[in-house]
Amino acid sequence: MDGGVATDDDPVADSPATGDADDFDAWVTARAPSLLRFAYLMTGSRDAAEDSLQTALAKACEQWARVRRMDDRDAYVRRMIVNAHVSWWRKFRRRESPVEQVWEQDRGHYGDVAGRVSEHDLVWRLCESLPAKQRASIVLRYYEDLSYQQIARLLDTPEATVRSHVHRALATLRTTIEQQEKTDG
Numbered sequence: 001m002d003g004g005v006a007t008d009d010d011p012v013a014d015s016p017a018t019g020d021a022d023d024f025d026a027w028v029t030a031r032a033p034s035l036l037r038f039a040y041l042m043t044g045s046r047d048a049a050e051d052s053l054q055t056a057l058a059k060a061c062e063q064w065a066r067v068r069r070m071d072d073r074d075a076y077v078r079r080m081i082v083n084a085h086v087s088w089w090r091k092f093r094r095r096e097s098p099v100e101q102v103w104e105q106d107r108g109h110y111g112d113v114a115g116r117v118s119e120h121d122l123v124w125r126l127c128e129s130l131p132a133k134q135r136a137s138i139v140l141r142y143y144e145d146l147s148y149q150q151i152a153r154l155l156d157t158p159e160a161t162v163r164s165h166v167h168r169a170l171a172t173l174r175t176t177i178e179q180q181e182k183t184d185g
Contacts (some may be wrong), residue, residue: 009033021064027073031073035078036049038078038145039081046158048085051088056083056084057079059080060076078154079154079155091096126173126176133165134172136165141156
């Protein structure tokens, strides 16, 4: 074996690790859409979601012999996605400067734009306004339908703190919606 590459004549190519790779590929094929959806809901950006998912899956692949023996692989990889996004956020948050108002490109004049905005987009925009920990708790609770205990374990936070994040997020969303209704009506 030269340079760590397995060849047809190499006994490593027929080792159990090859079966691990097949198992990992099958698991990723089955779970990737759900994990990407979760990553998108966590990050708010398709690009950031794909980056976080790729980082998590690369680490999961390296540790697959251990990960495959876990009772809940999905929860473990979700936690890896959260960690990857938090690492990215910590690394790059100083480079990005938030602005007060984002300029939106004209989407054309095809009638009432507000009428075409889906309910999903509206809910997501409201969730984007939440602090990261509250948004993560809301996403895990209502989009992923996890229990408070599962969320606490996934975010490595006490269950009471998760309940507090969800409560505060819902209160913030409620207030925001009421204010929008007052200004619209």
